Amino acid sequence: MSLQVVTANRLEDGLVVFLTSDGGWSENINDARIAEDKEAANALLAEASAPELDIVIVGPYLIDVEQQGTDLVPTKYREVLRTKGPSVREDLGYQAV
Amino acid sequence: MYRYDDFDRQLVLERTEQFREQVKRRLAGDITEEQFRPLRLMNGVYLQLHAYMLRVAVPYGTLRADQLRQLGMIARVYDKGYGHFTTRQNIQYNWPKLDEIPDALLDLAKVEMHAIQTSGNCIRNTTTDQYAGAAADEIEDPRPYCELIRQWSTFHPEFTYLPRKFKIAVTGSPNDRAAVKVHDIGLRMHQNEAGETGFEVLVGGGLGRTPFVGKTIRDFIGKNDLFSYLEAILRVYNRFGRRDNKYKARIKILVHEEGIDKIRELVEEEWSQIKDGSLRVDDAEIAHYIEQFAPPAFEALSDDDADFERHKAENRRFANWVRSNVIEHKQPGYAIANVSLKPIGGIPGDATDTQMELVADLSEKYSFGDVRVTHEQNLVLPHVKKADLFAVWSELDKADLGTANLGYVTDIISCPGLDYCALATARSIPLSQRISERFGDLDRQHDIGELKIKISGCINACGHHHVGHIGILGLDKRGKEFYQITLGGDASQDASIGKIAGAGFSEAEVVDAIESLVTKYIDIRDGGERFIDTYRRVGMDPFKEVLYGDR
Ligand code: HEM
Ligand code: SF4
Numbered sequence: 001m002s003l004q005v006v007t008a009n010r011l012e013d014g015l016v017v018f019l020t021s022d023g024g025w026s027e028n029i030n031d032a033r034i035a036e037d038k039e040a041a042n043a044l045l046a047e048a049s050a051p052e053l054d055i056v057i058v059g060p061y062l063i064d065v066e067q068q069g070t071d072l073v074p075t076k077y078r079e080v081l082r083t084k085g086p087s088v089r090e091d092l093g094y095q096a097v
Numbered sequence: 098m099y100r101y102d103d104f105d106r107q108l109v110l111e112r113t114e115q116f117r118e119q120v121k122r123r124l125a126g127d128i129t130e131e132q133f134r135p136l137r138l139m140n141g142v143y144l145q146l147h148a149y150m151l152r153v154a155v156p157y158g159t160l161r162a163d164q165l166r167q168l169g170m171i172a173r174v175y176d177k178g179y180g181h182f183t184t185r186q187n188i189q190y191n192w193p194k195l196d197e198i199p200d201a202l203l204d205l206a207k208v209e210m211h212a213i214q215t216s217g218n219c220i221r222n223t224t225t226d227q228y229a230g231a232a233a234d235e236i237e238d239p240r241p242y243c244e245l246i247r248q249w250s251t252f253h254p255e256f257t258y259l260p261r262k263f264k265i266a267v268t269g270s271p272n273d274r275a276a277v278k279v280h281d282i283g284l285r286m287h288q289n290e291a292g293e294t295g296f297e298v299l300v301g302g303g304l305g306r307t308p309f310v311g312k313t314i315r316d317f318i319g320k321n322d323l324f325s326y327l328e329a330i331l332r333v334y335n336r337f338g339r340r341d342n343k344y345k346a347r348i349k350i351l352v353h354e355e356g357i358d359k360i361r362e363l364v365e366e367e368w369s370q371i372k373d374g375s376l377r378v379d380d381a382e383i384a385h386y387i388e389q390f391a392p393p394a395f396e397a398l399s400d401d402d403a404d405f406e407r408h409k410a411e412n413r414r415f416a417n418w419v420r421s422n423v424i425e426h427k428q429p430g431y432a433i434a435n436v437s438l439k440p441i442g443g444i445p446g447d448a449t450d451t452q453m454e455l456v457a458d459l460s461e462k463y464s465f466g467d468v469r470v471t472h473e474q475n476l477v478l479p480h481v482k483k484a485d486l487f488a489v490w491s492e493l494d495k496a497d498l499g500t501a502n503l504g505y506v507t508d509i510i511s512c513p514g515l516d517y518c519a520l521a522t523a524r525s526i527p528l529s530q531r532i533s534e535r536f537g538d539l540d541r542q543h544d545i546g547e548l549k550i551k552i553s554g555c556i557n558a559c560g561h562h563h564v565g566h567i568g569i570l571g572l573d574k575r576g577k578e579f580y581q582i583t584l585g586g587d588a589s590q591d592a593s594i595g596k597i598a599g600a601g602f603s604e605a606e607v608v609d610a611i612e613s614l615v616t617k618y619i620d621i622r623d624g625g626e627r628f629i630d631t632y633r634r635v636g637m638d639p640f641k642e643v644l645y646g647d648r
Contacts, residue, residue, distance in 0.1 A: 009144055009148075011123075011124070011130075011195065012124070012194060012195055012196060013148060013149070013194040013195065014144055014145070014147070014148035014149040014194070014195065015147065015148055016146075016147060054126065054129050054130055055123075055124065055125070055126040058130050058144060059130075059144070075576065076576055077515070077576065077577070077578065078146075078515060078521075081146060081515060081516065082146050082147065085147060086147065086516035086517055086526075087516055087524065087527060088444055088516050088524075088526045088527055088530065089444075089516075092177055092192075093147055
């Protein structure tokens with residue numbers, strides 16, 4: 001199985017965030033906690049779906065990622081766009097920071 | 098131009114305050130996302146890939162200068178300095194923060210704008226000809242009827258939970274610039290044998306995963322009877338439209354499954370019950386609405402302006418802009434000026450805060466404060482004196498708004514696609530940019546002539562690809578973007594749904610594929626033929642051959 005992390009949109013501003021090792025949410029995918037097998041992935045998603053997080057994030061789900069050097073990179077193009085921002089506006093989104 | 102009455106104003110303010118409370122409760126955890134989602138959608142707030150998206154209604158595509166200026170301000174204050182004009186003649190903001198959206202809505206309300214009925218299974222914003230009230234070929238300004246439809250449909254208690262969304266478009270001209278045949282209801286104004294003005298009513302058109310050209314349910318309905326007749330259609334749809342399957346819930350499926358004759362029978366039966374009731378609108382009331390859209394105070398001018406002719410002769414770029422972007426006006430000495438939001442290699446339909454403010458200023462100075470949004474994602478200054486066109490163009494040109502490409506191959510419709518949209522299967526904007534660059538040379542565009550390319554990032558077809566002369570649909574094939582080409586679509590009075598040419602193309606191949614189609618067209622066209630005319634004459638095969646050869 002591919003490595004997985006949990007992503008969601010932050011309630012307040014809708015921005016893309018990732019579940020981190022300390023149970024927080026980071027804008028940087030490299031901070032994400034990685035699940036290496038199915039069981040860990042399920043646990044990760046269960047944690048992210050806790051009702052009390054409904055006021056922090058919206059719509060958590062698992063995505064497949066690959067370790068590329070020091071970076072985590074989603075395998076699906078859609079998720080790559082989410083981690084960066086619109087490809088047609090490289091001055092915006094996380095890629096701009 | 099139509100102004101809100103106190104009732105409208107009150108309604109919008111109440112709605113805004115209501116939403117402010119709802120946002121507050123959501124952020125405090127008093128309501129869940131599941132409870133909140135339908136509430137935010139009712140106020141035009143979507144959650145997209147990167148952020149929230151706010152869709153603001155531009156009723157029948159008409160804006161006043163102060164409204165457009167405010168849209169620019171909102172882009173700057175609540176967004177990242179730009180907005181996206183859409184095929185629904187609306188504007189979308191891509192980056193608003195949830196807790197700031199109520200303030201944005203309040204700022205909109207100050208200029209009598211809102212996001213109501215831009216989402217959900219209600220009667221959506223009515224769209225129409227962007228040249229309404231200005232076009233030389235129109236029978237009558239369609240907007241008074243659009244406004245009556247807006248009032249009839251807004252918060253209509255019976256039609257707030259339809260089986261699915263419902264879109265109505267109206268044209269007042271025989272040359273349909275509002276794509277009325279691909280809407281749930283299309284209204285085409287015309288005159289009957291007695292010389293009365295009324296509408297042909299088409300029903301069951303639509304795009305999305307099952308595209309249809311609308312069918313005529315009634316050749317002629319008089320103005321006074323229009324609203325009761327619309328009500329009858331909506332009632333039949335509300336009663337018989339399928340609620341079991343979201344993909345079969347549009348009225349087009351009902352019309353397709355039951356047949357237009359059956360639907361006509363049901364509608365006529367319903368209509369006979371209500372036609373003499375409160376929805377019959379008398380002449381005096383219609384006259385009242387027509388007055389709201391009375392023509393501005395045009396000056397009596399000669400249709401020829403010496404300075405205008407001189408500027409054309411002296412400035413080739415201006416002459417080119419006039420050639421494509423300036424359209425005949427009904428009033429002598431005036432013209433319709435199209436503001437292209439399709440700079441070569443740019444993002445179709447995007448406008449910055451300052452561009453919006455500039456167009457607002459120009460409209461105030463030169464076009465009676467009137468601006469239009471087109472379903473082809475451009476803006477229009479509808480009433481410019483010919484003598485002022487050069488000044489207008491010079492200002493537009495400085496702001497990268499003077500591109501001379503209306504109706505040409507680079508005037509591409511593109512939905513936001515995977516760069517923004519959560520439903521997308523592929524990107525559409527970058528493809529439109531590459532096509533635009535490939536064909537950017539203006540002489541070449543002149544040679545090609547009218548060619549409508551329309552791109553959607555998924556089967557929902559927000560980018561109208563089914564009715565593009567060349568349509569492009571972005572799909573996902575095992576994690577990679579690929580693009581399916583359709584040919585022969587048309588959104589005009591000769592509407593047709595494009596046919597799929599064959600297997601899709603990779604992102605790397607697709608621009609070459611489009612170019613080979615264009616080259617073929619140039620090779621085989623007869624004099625005066627547009628791409629669509631040649632396609633209709635020769636059919637799919639010659640084009641298929643250049644795309645696939647022996648493949
Ligand atoms: C938040 C982003 C959007 C979402 C979630 C969305 C969703 C959809 C869906 C689900 C459909 C298919 C409806 C059906 O077949 O029943 C659709 C159709 C359509 N949308 Fe969008 N859309 C979005 C953005 C846009 C934009 C940006 C435009 C204008 C450029 C647009 C204009 C249209 C049009 C013209 C259609 C096809 C006409 C029809 O059959 O209703 N939408 N959209
Ligand atoms: S066609 Fe698909 S990708 Fe494009 S805006 Fe509509 S839903 Fe999004």
